[in-house]
Amino acid sequence: MDHAAACCATGGGVIALHELLTARCRDPRSVICVDGATATDFDTFRAHALGIAARMRMRPGLRFVLWSDEPYVFACTLFGLLAARKVPVIPANATPGYLAELSDAYDAVLDESELAAWCADVPPVQSVDSEHGAAIDAHALLTLFTSGSSGTPKPVHKTLAQFDAEVHTLEAAWGTLLGDAAVLASVPHHHIYGLLFRVFWPLAAGRPFARATCADPAQLQARITECAAQCGATVVVSTPAQLSRWPDLPGFATLSPQPRAFFSSGGPLPLDTAKQYAATFGAAPLEIYGSTETGGIAWRRQNEAQAWTPMPGIAVRAGAVEEGGALEVRSPHLGDDEWHRTDDKAAFDEHGRFVLQGRLDRVVKLAGKRVSLNEMESKLLLHPGVAEVRTVLLEGGPRERIGALVVLSADGRETLRREGRVLLLKALRRHLAAWFDAVVLPRHWRIHRALPVDSRGKIQARAVAHAFAASEEGFELLAEWDDAEGRAFELRVPHTLVHFAGHFPGLPILPGVVQVDWAMRFAREWVPGVRALASVDQLKFTMPVPPGALLKLVLKHDAARRRVAFAWRAGERDCASGAFVYREPA
Structure with missing residues (x-):
């Protein structure tokens, strides 16, 4: 069987997550992960997961922090932990300070490099006891974290059965649309949205996922090309911030073959962005509304409706008016049959759809x-x-x-x-x-x-x-915008700026080298090539800048000449100007 045929061999529809490692209905050579020209099949994934399970049974402790930037390594370890009857603890990030805040929530942290090494070599399938140790408790626990409104990490304990229910909801809603499409993503898999759409749903439904993350249209096109050669169609899982940025980047409108769908979650997608996607691809992204606690609640496509439509099997209603009219949800994703009150206010229409009217907290x-x-x-x-x-x-x-x-x-x-x-x-x-x-x-x-x-x-x-x-450099950035001239900024120079000390006694002025440094900071953020600076040309200082000044900076990029010109102005007067010339990329 070739790769394309194996990609399409979903074999039996959606598999329950707790039965994934014991399933016999999945073709062992069906592709679950694509990485460039390399395709990883189901048998290899299963062997890696069971190998990790065998290792983890020997480890003391119950709750293990799981972090890996590699979605394949993450997936193997996640199911290995579950098969070993351990509790995966999935943090929002793995910085030492963040993990220190969670210290009461776990017993040990798994070493990311060790996990990668475990998944680098493929153990012989015959060496793994296929039956013993492959079963997973349907109600096994996982711990995720949400920051809530305060920014303090809050643990959310969910069972595998809740995720399984959500996978079935997603498949019921969009399984026909996706078909055999491979999943491309620009979102991390350490949060519920990425975990569901990038790991659980593809694995359960037999769809391959791309190992690499897509950050811009160029990377997206590369992944689409890879999947077209090995699997065929694709879908894209992203966020409003990323989707809003892509239309302005080269290559967006020419993505080929076009993805079957774009998914968006994490906040409302701007209407203008939704219209851009509808004009380019024939339909706006599918927006998902929900939370870590509730899972998915509703969806919309803004070229069809502004209101949210509840997902299959999800019941919603407006709470008591005296309590603010909060949206209430009853869902299999919650693990019980009770009504759950959200912090979002909602107004319903005659079709049972709702419009969000802001948070109540x-x-x-x-x-x-x-x-x-x-x-x-x-x-x-x-x-x-x-x-x-x-x-x-x-x-x-x-x-x-x-x-x-x-x-x-x-x-x-x-x-x-x-x-x-x-x-x-x-x-x-x-x-x-x-x-x-x-x-x-x-x-x-x-x-x-x-x-x-x-x-x-x-x-x-x-x-x-x-x-x-104030920024790290000391100025206050008041405004930034793009216009026909290029990119513009307005900022205030505080009287207390450290650069005024000794420059000069009795008549403080902003040093010219600071103006160049600030301009370079903004230029590098806009044009990364400026980091490979070759020279600063045509440098002029025409007016001193006193404490408290309001300055406007305008940058103009000449890509053909690898040059970013800058000009500082205070009111109607020029203060300084010059140009950053950068080297060709290596």
Whole structure:
């Protein structure tokens, strides 16, 4: 049997996760993982998992931290741990500080390099006792973590049966659409979304998954080409932040063969992005709404409807009005038959679909007045200049205040270019004043090109608050945007900046070398090639920069000449200019 035929040999439909290592209905040569020209078959996966199970039975301890950037190594170890009657503990990341916060949740940490070595060599299938030790408890426990609204890791204990129920839900909803497609992903497999869509669902349904992660259209095309040669069609699992970025990158519109579907989860996909995908591929991405605790709840395609449709077998309702009208869910993914209250407010239509109206746990009190940050964000989104926004309560200083981090629409960027940041923000404040008392309006505003997201596509309050702090270099970044000129930034130079000390006594000015360093920092973020700097050309300093100055930086990229020009301005006056010339890639 060739690779393409083996990829299509799903053999018997969806296999229960706890029976995966004992299943005889799966063709042993069916491909489960593709890595370049290499395809790994089911027999090899099973042998690796059972080999790890045999090793883990000899290890003392019950709860083991499982971390591997390799989805194949991760999958082998996960099922090996389950077969060994151990509890996999799957952290959001493996940094020492993060693991220290979880120290009460595990007994030992598995060594990532050791796991990779265990999966490097294929043990002879005959050497693995195929029956003994392959059975897995259907209700085996796994522990994942969610940060919640506070940012503190919170353990979520789920059974394999809950994941199995969700796999069957996904297959019932989209199994026919996916068919024999291979799964490509740009999301990590250490969180429930990636774990389900990148590991559990493909393994249970007999679909191969790509071992490499796709971060941009070029990598996506490479994986599509590999899968086309070995398996045929593909689907893509991603997040709103990544999907929103891809249309502006080279190669997006020419992906071939086109994926059968794009999946998105971790937050709402901007409507403009959904429309771009619908125009390019014929349908918007399939958005999944849910949480680590609840699993998947509902889905939508925004070119068809803005409201969310409950997934097969999921019951939803609006809670009591006096309790805020929270969305309530009853689902086999929860492991019981009780109604579960979420922190999201929802309004239902006559078809049983719902529209989310913000979270109920984001109410703050300022100057004796209660303010819903969700409501404030929803009102700001009504302004034609705002594409996305996140508000946050900023603590410290003489009193608390609200900060608003805004991503501008095309209209907003044009207003910024034409009228400037100050007038644009005045217009946004006037817009909000129609609904809110002046005392609670945001006192601090930041304009960014995108909202900060983590690896799951989630927007954390800490990251939003960080946008209002001084950068490591000391300046305050007030705005950043793209326009016809290139990329632009506006920042404030604090009086307390360390570079003013001794430069010069009695008449402090910002050193020219600092202006070049700041410009290079932004240039490198925009054009990574600038890291291989060859020279700084045409450097000019035409006006001193005093403490407290508001500066605008404009970068222009000339790719053909491998050159990024920069110009600093204070008001209408030029301060400094030059160009970074970078080397050809090796």
